[in-house]
Amino acid sequence: MLLYDSKLAPNPRRVRIFLAEKGIVVPTVQVDIARGESREPSFLARNPLGGTPVLELDDGTHLAESVAICRYFEETQPEPPLMGTDARDRALVEMWQRRMELELFRWVTGCFQNTHAFFAGRIEQVPAYGEVCRKTARDRLAWLDGELAGRPFVAGERYTIADVTALVAVDFGRVVDVRIAPEQKHLMRWYEAVSSRPSAKA
Amino acid sequence: MLLYDSKLAPNPRRVRIFLAEKGIVVPTVQVDIARGESREPSFLARNPLGGTPVLELDDGTHLAESVAICRYFEETQPEPPLMGTDARDRALVEMWQRRMELELFRWVTGCFQNTHAFFAGRIEQVPAYGEVCRKTARDRLAWLDGELAGRPFVAGERYTIADVTALVAVDFGRVVDVRIAPEQKHLMRWYEAVSSRPSAKA
Numbered sequence: 154m155l156l157y158d159s160k161l162a163p164n165p166r167r168v169r170i171f172l173a174e175k176g177i178v179v180p181t182v183q184v185d186i187a188r189g190e191s192r193e194p195s196f197l198a199r200n201p202l203g204g205t206p207v208l209e210l211d212d213g214t215h216l217a218e219s220v221a222i223c224r225y226f227e228e229t230q231p232e233p234p235l236m237g238t239d240a241r242d243r244a245l246v247e248m249w250q251r252r253m254e255l256e257l258f259r260w261v262t263g264c265f266q267n268t269h270a271f272f273a274g275r276i277e278q279v280p281a282y283g284e285v286c287r288k289t290a291r292d293r294l295a296w297l298d299g300e301l302a303g304r305p306f307v308a309g310e311r312y313t314i315a316d317v318t319a320l321v322a323v324d325f326g327r328v329v330d331v332r333i334a335p336e337q338k339h340l341m342r343w344y345e346a347v348s349s350r351p352s353a354k355a
Numbered sequence: 356m357l358l359y360d361s362k363l364a365p366n367p368r369r370v371r372i373f374l375a376e377k378g379i380v381v382p383t384v385q386v387d388i389a390r391g392e393s394r395e396p397s398f399l400a401r402n403p404l405g406g407t408p409v410l411e412l413d414d415g416t417h418l419a420e421s422v423a424i425c426r427y428f429e430e431t432q433p434e435p436p437l438m439g440t441d442a443r444d445r446a447l448v449e450m451w452q453r454r455m456e457l458e459l460f461r462w463v464t465g466c467f468q469n470t471h472a473f474f475a476g477r478i479e480q481v482p483a484y485g486e487v488c489r490k491t492a493r494d495r496l497a498w499l500d501g502e503l504a505g506r507p508f509v510a511g512e513r514y515t516i517a518d519v520t521a522l523v524a525v526d527f528g529r530v531v532d533v534r535i536a537p538e539q540k541h542l543m544r545w546y547e548a549v550s551s552r553p554s555a556k557a
Contacts, residue, residue, distance in 0.1 A: 201498070214443065214447070218449065225442055241414075244418050245423070247420065247422060248419055251420045279487060285481060
């Protein structure tokens with residue numbers, strides 16, 4: 154087994170945090186996105202879409218998509234559960250994971266892709282859309298602050314993959330000036346809690 | 356149990372097709388998005404993000420996000436499996452489901468949201484970004500055609516939730532002039548196969 158990782162990108166960090174929470178160590182190789190390594194033919198043979206992370210299984214299967222890789226490890230090492238414990242809980246965790254992905258992470262990365270110099274010349278940027286993303290990401294942080302008023306973690310009483318996605322989104326948000334506001338006390342309390350876990354350093 | 360459904364929107368259709376494939380019948384109420392019913396306080400109490408579908412469980416829990424609702428039914432009625440059969444297969448299905456969602460469905464809906472009259476005045480539209488979405492969606496259909504050269508369904512030998520998402524994306528794509536090209540013969544063969552299943556009428 155071999156994990157193709159990229160230290161600077163947000164999606165691979167989701168897998169690294171997930172693995173750290175599980176206590177799983179996987180042999181890892183770094184893919185230098187800035188130098189274009191993920192667009193080279195040898196890498197595209199592993200993932201034709203050119204994204205990291207990619208997990209190479211021992212049978213030669215290549216698994217891309219961070220959440221799909223997390224699902225593989227959740228199935229092969231269920232403890233501690235990070236994706237739910239029964240039908241209702243698994244569905245609720247998936248709901249919150251998707252909300253963190255589609256309602257927070259997506260807007261942060263959409264802002265980065267459409268406004269940041271890193272992507273200039275790599276993709277067709279639309280700065281006006283990047284601004285819509287930035288505003289929406291800030292709105293979603295305010296919404297999440299209200300949600301966290303009633304519970305310790307994003308999906309309930311337990312730390313889950315939804316917290317992983319939200320943490321990575323909040324940390325990556327700094328790059329595009331999307332930050333927790335001082336008055337968002339529930340969100341700040343949650344952020345301090347999840348950031349102080351050893352897995353956050355992954 | 357009660358499913359809040361919207362006949363005209365693509366996300367609820369994903370759940371309806373999934374349920375039809377499982378042979379599950381759920382009491383359903385229609386939410387009229389065009390008339391703004393999903394933005395009324397009574398509906399926002401069920402899903403503060405205002406999206407459909409929402410599944411109300413008998414204990415009063417509200418489950419939003421179409422894939423999370425599908426996950427609930429996959430767990431409670433595993434046959435026929437639509438989200439994988441073992442750790443590796445579940446991860447591969449999730450990879451393809453996410454690819455269909457993030458690499459196809461997202462671009463189609465992004466084009467619709469940023470160019471279509473339905474969203475004028477409802478959200479801040481950026482037409483130039485809508486055009487990027489349209490072009491990317493067409494590129495992704497060409498990529499998917501190549502992928503389908505080697506297997507009958509999106510995730511392999513078996514019909515899965517990845518086919519549901521792809522079918523809904525392709526059908527919704529017509530609204531924004533994203534269509535399978537005549538030379539995309541593998542994609543067309545797949546489309547004809549999944550469209551002729553009874554579930555496609557859901």
